[in-house]
Amino acid sequence: MSIRYIKEDALPAGAVQELGRPGGPRLRRIRAGNAGPFTFLGTNSYLLGEHEVTLLDPGPEDAAHRDAILRALGDERITRILVSHTHRDHSGGVAALQAATGAPSHGFGRHRVPEGGDQDFTPDHRLADGDSVAGEGWSLTALHTPGHCGTHLCFALEGEGVLFSGDHVMSWSTSIVSPPDGDMAEYMASLERLLRRDDRLYLPGHGAPLPDPMPFTRTMLEHRQRREEGVLEVLGRHGPATVEELVPFLYLGLDARLRPAAARSLLAHLLKLAGQGEAELAPDGAWRALPG
Known part of the structure; x- marks a missing residue:
């Protein structure tokens, strides 16, 4: 069975897409303009909550993307920055956004091997598997899902059936698994872990949102x-x-x-x-x- 990728994403770089549903927390997506063969149309950043907002994946070191995130806030403020993994197209923008907001960063830890990845990023707060972060009306659980990257975390939005799937499962393509940091045994075990869940929507690091993700993830495995x-x-x-x-x-x-x-x-x-x-x-x- 072939994988049915979603090869279109109508969201322009720098624009804001509202993703929340009635009764749930406010959720917005902003896409960076770093298109390429490994990033598709660009890295997704997500804003979760209102007033005191959590940013999931600041994206690359890119002034236009940083400005788009700050512009989307209006009179709100970012109080926490979550990083899915230590690749520069996801963690590279941390320093500039911390300088602009003063928000602490949260992630699994430093890049696992001494080459490749973002060697400059060290989270202010380390998140282990199963750790939670919460805001007004919402809670996220960190799921350690190594394989694509040893520090990779997915984030489950509790009670909403939504998983921020990072680069572990993307709607537009399979993920590269590149040793020594990438590990295929870990990657496939992490896919099996996600298949034991019942999420209704994946929000990936690149590409459009992925509805009904279980059949897709099973086909990827x-x-x-x-x-x-x-x-x-x-x-x-x-x-x-x-x-x-x-x-x-x-x-x-x-x-x-x-x-x-x-x-x-x-x-x-x-x-x-x-x-x-x-x-x-x-x-x-x-x-x-x-x-x-």
């Missing part, structure tokens, strides 16, 4: 499982191969700009298979399947 099966099938049929040699077999019609990202995710699959005793890396750099 099945997609990863099929990819794993495909890796073993290709290695079994064609013999040992490097990651780069495997990419054309497993990613047909791939945009050339995404080839390096595909190789990273494929490496993540191979490392997971090695951990399960189903594949191994030879000294010459080629991977081979192990007999089951």
Whole structure:
């Protein structure tokens, strides 16, 4: 079954979309203008609550996006900044918004490995799995969902069936899983964790809101499982191969700009298979399947 992505998002960069429903807390989305092959049309920032507002994901270091967030507030003020994970298109804007608002930042912690990611960001307050933050009429629970990034948090809006899914589940594309910080075993386990929930709406880090997310998330997990099966099938049929040699077999019609990202995710699959005793890396750099 193919994944039915949502490839359109009518929200212009810098504009504000009201997402709340009657009786629930006020919720707004603002999209940054940092479009690209890995960010789609841009990073989503969310404003939760009224008067004393919580900002979820300040987005990249970008003056236009910072100004759009501040403009959306009117006479309100940001009292808390939540960060889903330590990639610069999500945490890069923290410093400028803290300078403008004085609001403390909250996140899982520093980037897990000493390369890649946002090495400059350290949250003022660390959020562990299951920790809660609350405002007037709402409460969020942090869910540690590593895989795409070791520090990745989703945030569940309690009583509303809404999950801020960050880059773990996005409506427009699968997520890159790039070792050493990205981990395919963790990623798939985190997908399984979300499937044990019953959320009605995902609000992702990139792309449009995702209604009825459970079938979508289940298909994403099945997609990863099929990819794993495909890796073993290709290695079994064609013999040992490097990651780069495997990419054309497993990613047909791939945009050339995404080839390096595909190789990273494929490496993540191979490392997971090695951990399960189903594949191994030879000294010459080629991977081979192990007999089951």
